[in-house]
Amino acid sequence: MSQTVARSVRTPSPTRSAPAPAPRRRRVSAGRVVTFVLATVWLVIVIAPIYYMVLASFRSQGTYLTSNPWLPQGGLTVSEYGTVFGAGLGRYLVNSVILTAVCIVLTLSICLGAAYRIVRRSTRASALSFSILLLGLAIPIQAIIVPLYLLVYKAHLYDTLFALMLAMSAAAIPVSVLVMVNFVRDIPRELIGAMLVDGGSEWTVFRRLIVPLSKPVLATLAIYNGLNVWNNFILPLVLTQSNSVAVLPLGLTKLEGQYAINVPAVMAAVLLSVLPLVVVFIVMRRQVMRSLGSVVMR
Amino acid sequence: MALFSVFIVVPMLGAGALSLFRWNGLGTPHWAGAQNWIQFARDPLARQALTVTAKVVVLSWVLQTPISMALGLFTAGRQRYRSVYAALYVLPLLLSTAGIALMWEALLDPNFGGLTALSRSLHLGFLRQNWLGDPSITLYVVIGLIAWQFIPFHTLLYQTGRRHIPDVLYEAARLDGASPAQMFWRVTLPQLRYTIVTSSTLIIVGSLTYFDIVYIMTNGGPGYTTRVLSLDMYQVAFQQNEYGYASVLAVVLGVVGVGIALGLVRFSGFASMSSQQEGAA
Numbered sequence A: 001m002s003q004t005v006a007r008s009v010r011t012p013s014p015t016r017s018a019p020a021p022a023p024r025r026r027r028v029s030a031g032r033v034v035t036f037v038l039a040t041v042w043l044v045i046v047i048a049p050i051y052y053m054v055l056a057s058f059r060s061q062g063t064y065l066t067s068n069p070w071l072p073q074g075g076l077t078v079s080e081y082g083t084v085f086g087a088g089l090g091r092y093l094v095n096s097v098i099l100t101a102v103c104i105v106l107t108l109s110i111c112l113g114a115a116y117r118i119v120r121r122s123t124r125a126s127a128l129s130f131s132i133l134l135l136g137l138a139i140p141i142q143a144i145i146v147p148l149y150l151l152v153y154k155a156h157l158y159d160t161l162f163a164l165m166l167a168m169s170a171a172a173i174p175v176s177v178l179v180m181v182n183f184v185r186d187i188p189r190e191l192i193g194a195m196l197v198d199g200g201s202e203w204t205v206f207r208r209l210i211v212p213l214s215k216p217v218l219a220t221l222a223i224y225n226g227l228n229v230w231n232n233f234i235l236p237l238v239l240t241q242s243n244s245v246a247v248l249p250l251g252l253t254k255l256e257g258q259y260a261i262n263v264p265a266v267m268a269a270v271l272l273s274v275l276p277l278v279v280v281f282i283v284m285r286r287q288v289m290r291s292l293g294s295v296v297m298r
Numbered sequence B: 001m002a003l004f005s006v007f008i009v010v011p012m013l014g015a016g017a018l019s020l021f022r023w024n025g026l027g028t029p030h031w032a033g034a035q036n037w038i039q040f041a042r043d044p045l046a047r048q049a050l051t052v053t054a055k056v057v058v059l060s061w062v063l064q065t066p067i068s069m070a071l072g073l074f075t076a077g078r079q080r081y082r083s084v085y086a087a088l089y090v091l092p093l094l095l096s097t098a099g100i101a102l103m104w105e106a107l108l109d110p111n112f113g114g115l116t117a118l119s120r121s122l123h124l125g126f127l128r129q130n131w132l133g134d135p136s137i138t139l140y141v142v143i144g145l146i147a148w149q150f151i152p153f154h155t156l157l158y159q160t161g162r163r164h165i166p167d168v169l170y171e172a173a174r175l176d177g178a179s180p181a182q183m184f185w186r187v188t189l190p191q192l193r194y195t196i197v198t199s200s201t202l203i204i205v206g207s208l209t210y211f212d213i214v215y216i217m218t219n220g221g222p223g224y225t226t227r228v229l230s231l232d233m234y235q236v237a238f239q240q241n242e243y244g245y246a247s248v249l250a251v252v253l254g255v256v257g258v259g260i261a262l263g264l265v266r267f268s269g270f271a272s273m274s275s276q277q278e279g280a281a
Helices: A002-010 A013-017 A030-057 A061-066 A079-086 A089-120 A124-138 A141-154 A161-185 A189-197 A202-213 A215-231 A234-239 A248-258 A263-283 A285-297 B002-018 B035-042 B044-076 B080-089 B097-108 B114-122 B138-163 B167-175 B180-191 B193-208 B212-218 B229-238 B243-267 B270-280
Strands: none
Touching: A030 A263, A030 B044, A030 B080, A030 B097, A030 B114, A030 B138, A061 A263, A079 A089, A079 A263, A089 A124, A089 A161, A089 A202, A089 A215, A089 A248, A089 A263, A124 A161, A124 B243, A141 A161, A141 A234, A141 B229, A141 B243, A161 A215, A161 A234, A189 A202, A202 A215, A215 A263, A215 A285, A234 A248, A248 A263, A248 B097, A263 A285, A263 B097, B035 B243, B044 B080, B044 B138, B044 B193, B044 B229, B080 B138, B097 B114, B097 B138, B097 B212, B138 B193, B138 B212, B167 B180, B180 B193, B193 B243, B212 B229, B229 B243
């Protein structure tokens, strides 16, 4: 641990020189070398397993066992990608896309409406519902999974995508509303007032002013919640069982059960399951990184 | 709001109520009073689960906090290569827990796994272990994997936190002749206190309720060495169908989780920050 402390001590140094226009040609200090080496060690820890997975996915089951799995030798193939599609991965992919899309739309529309109402109408009821929501922030989903299961079961929603949509949106609402309330609160009252004076209704204000202004926050929340829904494991595990409604994380473990010894097939399935996220990440990297950092910081 | 109430608030109350009944999911629940709670107090498996969970919580915090902070400060820096590193550091965040678990299972397989292959070609004997089957190390392997999964996220938090520290503070410290070490202890660390609280709360509550990797990779084994509380609850509920007793475990999880979260927030005066924002609006 002493190494990491040493590194964090060093790191403020670039900031000192940051305002200066030409910081590049400084002599290389020992601290910088240590920083670079440690950062690279962590990079290897992060990248190596992923590299291994990518390489393994392009092997056949036979060559995976016979040749060194760390080196791209001994023949690469895409055949296992076909295998997993044949085993139902496409179905899981479609389920995940539907679930994530619906949850994002549902959560965002609910939290935007709720936030506007909480901010504009500070009645006792809305204040109370806001504090209940805040309590929901602290409750871990594992603590309510048993009654949630019974509830879904009694409502005859067990083993449906619909149950997952409702449960996951509900789980996403506390954080989203909190972030949204903080944002809507900062919209100047004068703006709202001016629109009302000009004869706009509350609905016009909401549609013409609040919604357009909120776009960046909505994007942030969409990314944050989308990622959580896409990767959630315990809710699908408890609330569904059939292959036809399995989403990707659960589907992956089902595939593993089918292909336990075919490691390349399992790796191919995992990679296909992250592909949509990788695309989103490449297209909007800055937005993604900012949103993940900022949602919980508010 | 209704959606939230039905799916979060009702189950919350439901867990409390159910913990007072004995029910196998079929037929009618029987009133059990404190019976489930007495069973909990005497259950050696639950005690074991509590110990394992406590270990996971403490070690996760000790492991993840310094590394995340160091990486966060590193990635907040402005050299070009740092932002490249920062982009690559985020990659584990894109993988689902299920994906991470399956990937590491392939790597850690004692016969055909990646680490075994590496130990063969590099002649590093220590890389060849029964990572997921040796009772003395499996728990630490799991804690390490949890760290692998979550450090990227906490790195982002610290990066954001560091970027919000005004440069003037460092300028002033420099003019006063502060060394880099002093700047870290006197400027960076105090300025990051809200980030530290937020990140610590998330790490502690997150590892308290950690489920996915344990369920997929070890299912609590070998023996009961990695049977954390949430897994214990899952198995009592959905494999033994004892919903009443499982609810006791759930209530314990919920109360400890909320308690720790509120405690940390109070203790650190985090609440005062939110009221500041209110005043400003």
